[in-house]
Amino acid sequence: MTNDVIALTPKMPDPWTLLAGLHAGGPDLAVGTAADGAVIQLCAPDGRRLLSVEAPILLHTPGEAERLLGLAEVPEVPMWWTEARATTTVPEAARLAGSFAGRLTAVLGGTTWPPEAAHTAVVPVDTTVSVQPATEDTLPAVDVLTDSTAVVLSERPVVAMTSWLSDILSVCTEADKALHIVTPPHTRLTLPTRTALGGVPHRWVVQDDECGYYDGLSGAVLRWQGGTFAPVRTDAGPAAVAASFTRDTGVDERQLILTFSTRHIPDENLVLGQALEIAWRTLTGSPPAGWSTAEPINLPWSTRQLTDLARKRAPRPTWLLAVGSQDRPAIASLRVNRTEHGVEEEITFTTGYGPGEQPPLDVIEPLAETLVTHHGTMSVITSLRAAARDLTVPPHLAAPPVPVAFTLGPQNVNDVGHDRAARPPLNLCPVPFGPGNRPGMHYPLGDGTDTGAWNVLQQLIRHLRSGDKPGTG
Known part of the structure; x- marks a missing residue:
């Protein structure tokens, strides 16, 4: 149980x-x-x-x-x-x-x-067996705590980034400890939890009948050793990979991902979240359903309320989540930072599509134009990947997303140089957005089926970065 x-x-x-x-x-x-x-x-x-x-x-x-x-x-x-x-x-x-x-x-x-x-x-609780009482500084939701690692056991169908899990992660990060979440093989992660566990030393530890335990994100076979879960090395040196992780799951569903950043001049009339709402309406036909600082998402969508929260927390960063309606799975993370350049939003928006549903790639270009010309967007990367429509993450090998388009806002184009941005040494035809003297640039890269688009994007970014002016970007 x-x-x-x-x-x-x-x-x-x-x-x-x-x-x-x-x-x-x-x-x-x-x-x-x-x-x-x-x-x-x-x-x-x-x-x-x-x-x-x-x-x-x-x-x-x-x-x-x-x-x-x-x-x-x-x-x-x-x-x-x-x-x-x-x-x-x-x-x-x-x-x-x-x-x-x-x-x-x-x-x-x-x-x-x-x-x-x-x-x-x-x-009735047996009070005849005594163990050392928990100290005040022990995290209440942690099942095992060692000098290096906090272990949380969970049998939920979906491990969400709840407030208590977020608190544990923050404490572990401050104390230079690893957070290891141990689950049965049927458990999945939400995208926010997957992102939080994606960096060393944190792990998703999956129980497995064949090998004992493996890392649900990398597939590495794990053993409990020295007070932590660590990879099992092969004779050749690299970590062994669990067979359960590499089995073909045959997913026929897709996720469309937009990763973009905005920059605003700070003033009392600034309202955050509007760029995210525009993207949401364009790609799903409706605004976000709710927002919160953790899962479950509990508050009705309100750009004014999330702006008030970010303003109250400034100059500290604010991390927020949003979800969509039940008929079109969608989730986004939004991080607000106060920098020397202004108020910046870093947004990752993902929406899911089932068999027979076509991601609306035809609206990506006009959406990118709206974002860079009206919402202070600095850059946009649009990509498509084969993954679950419900936006959960199973403990299996997953194909990486494939780039669909890359967009630069006017400020970044100016930093790179208009001529360099408009003439990449590739078989690309950038589309200018906005005023001719200060345009943004949109680079179509494909339909999300050709993995070679990664090479094209990497070459494009190297070309653009070689023209960066010192101290800009």
Whole structure:
């Protein structure tokens, strides 16, 4: 059984209802808080942490429970998402989490994930076995913590970049530790989680019947050694690759990806997120459905609200996520930075297409023109890859995206030099955008089926960079 149990309720879990849920372990257990009161913890009399309950989240975005939990029947939005995580060191803790969630839904209505975990029975906890109590600085959602690595065990169908997982990642980064997420082979990652785990020393550790464990992103066979998961080397030296990772999954679905950056002059009337909204409307026919700083995405889409948050956090960077409607899977990450040049947005937008659905490549050029001429866009890379329509990441070898187009904004064209940007030494015909004295340039590279487009793009970028003026770009 999973260590995580989630209650989805149409009514807010008030303090009395939460207290009734926490009485699932009987009257002898202690209640405490962590993370400045954002996490309620249920502890044994000897100090063992049994259960950590996150503050309930009000979801306004339709489809998030279906996207992240695979549930077919859930309360209508707005609904409350209350997450409980049981420790793996106490056998009774998992049933305790199920009783907590079951008591919430019994009082408030709604459903739980996983459905079979919910019950309302009292779960006695064996207090005769004592272990060293958790210290205040121990992360409540970590299952194993060593000098080098924090290990999180998860059996969710989809591992999302939740607020607690984001907090663990931040603490690990500051402490120079690795975050290793261990999952069964059927689990997938959301794109934000995949991006977060894509850099050394973090790993997605997949359980495998054949080799034990392997890295879900690289395929390297792993072993627990020296307090961390490390690759198993072959006699020749390189890491062994798991057979499960390289098996052909035969995906007949695609993802269209736009990676672009914008730059704005900071002033009190600046509104962020408008370039992303234009791209979203152009490619899907509707605006984003919601935004948040973590998954599940809980807030209705609002460029004004996300601008206010970024302004409040400045000069620190702000990282945001957005999702689309259920009929057209789409997700984006947006990072806002205050730099010496102005306020910059770094955006990655991805949308999925199933068998028989054609990505709208014909709108890429006019969209790029709109972005560079009206929204301060510095550059755009458009690419296409064979991958799941639902935008989840399985633990299998995946083909890289293939470039479709590359676009430079007027400032970057000016930095490179107009003549150099307009005359690449390749079989390319750049399309100028905007005023003739200060245009942007759009370079069509193909339809996303020819992997040779990568070589063309690399040559183009080398050509453009050789014309950069010192201190620009």
